[in-house]
Amino acid sequence: MSKHNVSRRQFLNYTLTGVGGFMAAGMLMPMVRFAIDPVLSADKGGDYVATKQKVGELTTEPTRVDFSFKQVDGWYESEETNTAWVYKTDDGKIVALSPICKHLGCTVGWNTDKTNPNQFFCPCHYGRYTKDGMNVKGTPPVSPLDVFDTKEKDGILYLGQLKPHGEA
Amino acid sequence: MKWTAKDLDMYMQSKEYVDTVLIPLVPLSFKGQMKQTGSMNEFLTILSLEIEKQMKGRILLLPTFHYLSDEMDKVERLKRWANEVKENDFEHVFFLTSDFGWKKEERELENNLVWIPAIPLEGLEIEQAREMINQQVLQILDIFSYNWKNEKK
Numbered sequence: 264m265s266k267h268n269v270s271r272r273q274f275l276n277y278t279l280t281g282v283g284g285f286m287a288a289g290m291l292m293p294m295v296r297f298a299i300d301p302v303l304s305a306d307k308g309g310d311y312v313a314t315k316q317k318v319g320e321l322t323t324e325p326t327r328v329d330f331s332f333k334q335v336d337g338w339y340e341s342e343e344t345n346t347a348w349v350y351k352t353d354d355g356k357i358v359a360l361s362p363i364c365k366h367l368g369c370t371v372g373w374n375t376d377k378t379n380p381n382q383f384f385c386p387c388h389y390g391r392y393t394k395d396g397m398n399v400k401g402t403p404p405v406s407p408l409d410v411f412d413t414k415e416k417d418g419i420l421y422l423g424q425l426k427p428h429g430e431a
Numbered sequence: 432m433k434w435t436a437k438d439l440d441m442y443m444q445s446k447e448y449v450d451t452v453l454i455p456l457v458p459l460s461f462k463g464q465m466k467q468t469g470s471m472n473e474f475l476t477i478l479s480l481e482i483e484k485q486m487k488g489r490i491l492l493l494p495t496f497h498y499l500s501d502e503m504d505k506v507e508r509l510k511r512w513a514n515e516v517k518e519n520d521f522e523h524v525f526f527l528t529s530d531f532g533w534k535k536e537e538r539e540l541e542n543n544l545v546w547i548p549a550i551p552l553e554g555l556e557i558e559q560a561r562e563m564i565n566q567q568v569l570q571i572l573d574i575f576s577y578n579w580k581n582e583k584k
Contacts, residue, residue: 342557364488366448367441367448367449367487368487369485369486369487369488370487386486386572386576387448387486387487387488387489388488
């Protein structure tokens with residue numbers, strides 16, 4: 264008689280527990296994955312989009328930089344074009360401002376108002392912003408222009424997420 | 432602002448800032464002019480959306496005014512639209528079209544007609560098309576700015 268004698272009852276117990284365990288794991292794994300999904304995908308944030316602008320060519324004067332990306336809007340996927348005003352500060356930092364006026368969403372221009380040179384100007388309701396994007400008191404906008412995250416790779420400017428002023 | 436629920440909500444909240452309405456005019460024809468009307472439709476759709484994007488905060492872009500190219504009472508019909516708009520506190524109404532027929536009616540429309548020949552976009556590279564549209568948009572924006580400034584004085 265062998266020492267490892269397994270009775271029919273024991274054998275069935277082991278097999279059932281084993282199979283049951285696999286089944287439970289099979290059900291729980293996807294659930295756990297779903298539950299922690301937001302945590303896993305959060306650090307993916309900040310997709311950078313390549314522009315055609317060479318970083319070396321940037322000056323302290325804001326230039327218009329157009330860039331396009333795919334956007335899904337309801338049913339349509341479209342190629343959306345976006346614009347940023349980009350310049351270098353005196354200590355070499357790159358600043359990329361959104362051209363969307365914080366008042367009602369018109370597009371602001373640089374230096375387009377003859378009476379207020381070197382400011383961003385909104386043609387709709389004559390809102391103004393200083394070069395660093397701060398809204399000028401007494402004009403309609405109540406907050407500064409949004410700022411893009413920027414990144415340099417192989418001498419090309421990349422623009423990332425749009426953030427409220429002061430958080431980028 | 433566009434004629435969508437979301438934008439109209441925004442309009443309700445900031446009525447006092449939006450004083451201009453833009454109406455694109457596009458003809459329909461099933462005869463020889465069919466393709467041309469298609470070009471106009473394409474061109475004006477893109478152009479008006481681009482104008483709206485630049486001047487979102489002051490312009491309300493209405494859905495396109497369509498008419499058959501040989502329609503008799505299109506001018507009357509458009510004037511009714513314009514009157515309705517004026518009665519609802521808009522100072523400026525602009526009509527945007529590529530149809531030369533409206534040129535003759537300019538006086539009837541109180542000179543608020545912006546006529547711009549349609550560029551056949553289907554033959555162009557996307558980059559070129561974008562550039563050309565941008566040029567047109569800038570010119571039209573100048574017309575708007577000019578009108579707004581003169582009203583201020």
